[in-house]
Amino acid sequence: MEQYKERIHQWLFENRLRGTRLLKRLVQEASVQGSEKYAQALVIEKLRQLGLKIDIWTPDIRQLQKHGAFVSTRTSFEDSPNVVGILKGKGGGRSIILNGHIDVVPEGDETRWTYEPYSAYVKDGKLYGRGSTDMKGGNVALLFALEAIISLNISLKGDVIFQSVIEKESGGAGTLACVLRGYKADAAIIPEPTNMKILPEQQGSMWFRIKVKGRSAHGGMRYEGVNAIEKANVVINHLLELGAERNGRIQDSMYEQIPLPLPINIGKISGGTWPSSVPDTVILEGRMGVAPNEMMSDARNEMKEWLARLKEKDGWFTEHPVGLEWFGARWLPGQIDPDHELVKILTSQYRFVKAEDPKIEASPWETDGGILTNIGDIPTIVFGPGIAEAAHFPNEYIELNAVFEAAEIIALTVIQWCGIANE
């Protein structure tokens, strides 16, 4: 093992420019939902160069729709390929899945970007662009970890299954399709942007919609009506209390560094049609975090029972309870035993490469790790070079140094996990 460490390091150093160029090309392909194919074409070409066994398919929506975990706004995945590349091992070793999503969220308001969102502009060691940090930098870390291993003729015992999936930002249909296609391994790594922290636990989440009712009246005689916006205030405060209560229960040391491990976020509010009228309806939409060891149905029930208690705060809700529905995106929480061998190996290789201890925490946001863990029964760690706070925002960027450090750490982890053949 030891002899490879120096060679991996050297190879990555010598090939850094090529890696940077691949990342630039990937970022320049604006692979928003529905437009993934050109970015996937670049991935396919790289896998072809590496000599991997390639599987390219467009997920079958009818098959996916039958599965309880399927979430997507799309009616077809035609023209949106999933890509898998397999590095077959010699046998007798542990297998690993290296999973990265190729899709990106939209760039939003272009005027807020300093450089064009898909320019992949490099300055002072940072590469800018939508998808750089979330998560094409991570994908390139995976690809270059593989290329280093292959170029150095390091023969592994276990299989390495590289997955470049669609639809992560929209509910995980791409990773679900991989699981249903039969891809299985002893563990998995997903290099989502973790600021180089190791996240053995990943939060899940669900979207809720709450309808608050009032009674309309002319605004000049507002005492004749009941203002749904004022009633929504009561609901919002009630929800914040539920968040505080749920957070108060978290004992898990993984969450020590996180101020609010299990947030309830109210993301959208809309109500009323006319300034001169008392509004009779307000709609609240938001996100409820689900803990890694929590059943989503339990979280839903808790929300439902909590909202039923609104009448204790305000008698209006006795005759006019709020409406509650769950809609849209839903992410399963994910978890790997913190004492799992892969966690130990990754931690150890991190220490070697970075000469410092890694931070090991629970993630406050969602990944496809929930699908691999719960549906695929594949223990999953999330660890990657991107910057969590930059994801989904204007002027998203990644530190190039981190990309290649992550590549090195992941390469060494894969080697140790899968084992070296003929050693």
Next chain:
Amino acid sequence: MEQYKERIHQWLFENRLRGTRLLKRLVQEASVQGSEKYAQALVIEKLRQLGLKIDIWTPDIRQLQKHGAFVSTRTSFEDSPNVVGILKGKGGGRSIILNGHIDVVPEGDETRWTYEPYSAYVKDGKLYGRGSTDMKGGNVALLFALEAIISLNISLKGDVIFQSVIEKESGGAGTLACVLRGYKADAAIIPEPTNMKILPEQQGSMWFRIKVKGRSAHGGMRYEGVNAIEKANVVINHLLELGAERNGRIQDSMYEQIPLPLPINIGKISGGTWPSSVPDTVILEGRMGVAPNEMMSDARNEMKEWLARLKEKDGWFTEHPVGLEWFGARWLPGQIDPDHELVKILTSQYRFVKAEDPKIEASPWETDGGILTNIGDIPTIVFGPGIAEAAHFPNEYIELNAVFEAAEIIALTVIQWCGIANE
């Protein structure tokens, strides 16, 4: 005078069916903004039958735009005529304006109406339809009061100026156009729906828009952001306090019967775009009542200074004050001296017709009385047969008895105010 009272009563009784038919025809013309002409045609025909001097014109928007009180969303009044009919007096008496708006608000969600919104269906003495109560029933009371006076050959000293105006629901451009055209009188009556109460004071109002700022973040890490919806809660409570403070100052006995004489209503809220994001902007829109003896600029200043105090409630507002703008509709408050001769006459004739005392109060909603009072310098009373709570709602209706009682009271009031010639 006394001999006329019985004859007026008798004439209205005998002609009630014709009055009801006119009201039905008027209600059946859906005279929403921009579509007033067919209803106005019916009014013009009635004025022609009465032998009044008729003035028909479409207001000149360029002339109106120069006036500080002009408010409208329209860019042209082409095809939307204002109508005035004058019953010239013999001279030496007081003149009076009888003003009613011909426009109606939209019917809203048609599925909520039991009968079709423009059916003018009559059942159990009630006539149903958009505009029945607000305020075509009142307009018919005016027209039949005039027809009674004319049919009975009662010759008045003072002029009676009947006005059928557009745009009352949209800011008062029709009544403003009448004032600018030179129509002036010693006093005015507007039979808006007052439930037969006499309203010598009418509230004004203005529309405000408040922008509340937050800081965006991923909903899973909401502690990184500042939720604008939660901050809007603070603003809403602060506004309710301002409303309570302003209402606490009202000493005017006219408001004794009204729970909240000077309300601030938050009518519309909108903020956030994504359930999984912490929202950074919330917009509140609402209506601020203006007291009859209050300058609108003073009310605006009070709102501005009150909002500046938000930082005392929450330090966030120190660096992130809310934005405030005034937009859209604005109605001037109106007022007539409660001891004004016209108030005394109207009260006395009400007592005669109804054999009970009228309720005399301030109105909690807006009318064109503000324009006649402040711009035209014409003391104005608001008194009419419609039902305030039914206005603007589905299943709007009016009690036909009230229409003809109001016609009788107004006819007798006009006779006493203007004086009888050759008596």
